[in-house]
Amino acid sequence: MHRHLARLVTVLAALVALVASPLTSVSPAKAADQWNPPANLVQPLGEVWNHVSTTYPDLYGFRNYGWDQVMANRGSINYCVRWESDAPVSTDLRDRIHAALKKQFGKWTAAMVDNGTGHNAWPYTSVPVNIVGWAVKNRSTLQWTDNSVDIYTGLDEGGAPQCAPDCGRFFHQDGNYSRCPGGAARHYDQSLWLTKGFQGGAGGDWGQRVGQEYFTGALSQENIHIYLHEVGHTFGLDDFYDWTPTGQCCFLMKAGSAAQITEFDKWMYRDFWRHLKSRYGL
Numbered sequence: 001m002h003r004h005l006a007r008l009v010t011v012l013a014a015l016v017a018l019v020a021s022p023l024t025s026v027s028p029a030k031a032a033d034q035w036n037p038p039a040n041l042v043q044p045l046g047e048v049w050n051h052v053s054t055t056y057p058d059l060y061g062f063r064n065y066g067w068d069q070v071m072a073n074r075g076s077i078n079y080c081v082r083w084e085s086d087a088p089v090s091t092d093l094r095d096r097i098h099a100a101l102k103k104q105f106g107k108w109t110a111a112m113v114d115n116g117t118g119h120n121a122w123p124y125t126s127v128p129v130n131i132v133g134w135a136v137k138n139r140s141t142l143q144w145t146d147n148s149v150d151i152y153t154g155l156d157e158g159g160a161p162q163c164a165p166d167c168g169r170f171f172h173q174d175g176n177y178s179r180c181p182g183g184a185a186r187h188y189d190q191s192l193w194l195t196k197g198f199q200g201g202a203g204g205d206w207g208q209r210v211g212q213e214y215f216t217g218a219l220s221q222e223n224i225h226i227y228l229h230e231v232g233h234t235f236g237l238d239d240f241y242d243w244t245p246t247g248q249c250c251f252l253m254k255a256g257s258a259a260q261i262t263e264f265d266k267w268m269y270r271d272f273w274r275h276l277k278s279r280y281g282l
């Protein structure tokens with residue numbers, strides 16, 4: 001369940017200018033700053049942000065949170081799957097993995113929208129997830145013949161299948177994918193790393209890693225909760241190994257205490273964006 005955010009040099013790609021009409025009676029800026037969590041969550045949310053502010057080494061300097069990735073793409077996310085297993089993948093299994101990934105990732109991004117309006121000026125009512133590639137050691141492990149995704153058979157330094165670094169956001173935070181064979185359209189922001197025999201999970205700006213058997217065994221579950229927890233880390237959320245916010249016994253980011261995104265998780269997630277959004281002029 002470890003959080004691991006890697007720091008690489010990055011360049012702010014875009015600034016959004018807001019222009020308020022002098023005729024509007026309600027200032028867009030005021031509406032955007034609206035913050036109305038349930039009364040019983042105000043104190044624990046404040047504790048969480050205080051903890052994050054005092055323990056993250058580069059909270060505001062880091063620019064590759066999931067938030068930054070969605071903003072750079074103008075509202076979508078691209079994935080590459082690293083299949084670190086010799087279990088064969090049929091076309092049907094591939095498609096079920098894609099569908100589960102989209103559904104589960106979407107549970108987080110849906111938490112930013114109420115009645116068609118984004119919390120704190122969050123600009124996207126939906127965030128489409130595209131799976132653009134698969135990495136595998138032996139091509140024959142993947143049983144499909146269509147070319148709907150790019151297939152990579154290169155290995156990383158540890159000998160694990162790796163999607164091409166030339167196409168990865170982690171390696172190109174300036175958004176320059178000119179050396180990616182498919183160009184920017186086939187770049188990937190995150191890796192879903194499915195490793196045979198892997199216990200627990202890991203997550204960060206690079207993506208998420210869980211056990212291959214766990215993920216494929218959980219495809220029909222409403223909540224693939226280890227994956228969901230790790231996506232929380234991708235968007236900057238912390239672990240709670242050694243403390244608990246006031247009044248909150250059980251929530252997804254406190255590993256082992258909940259198996260779905262809770263109301264408290266949603267508000268922590270919204271709060272993270274609230275504190276980051278000014279970097280986008282929002």
Ligand SMILES: [Zn+2]
Pocket residue numbers: 001002003229233238239255
């Ligand atoms: Zn964790």
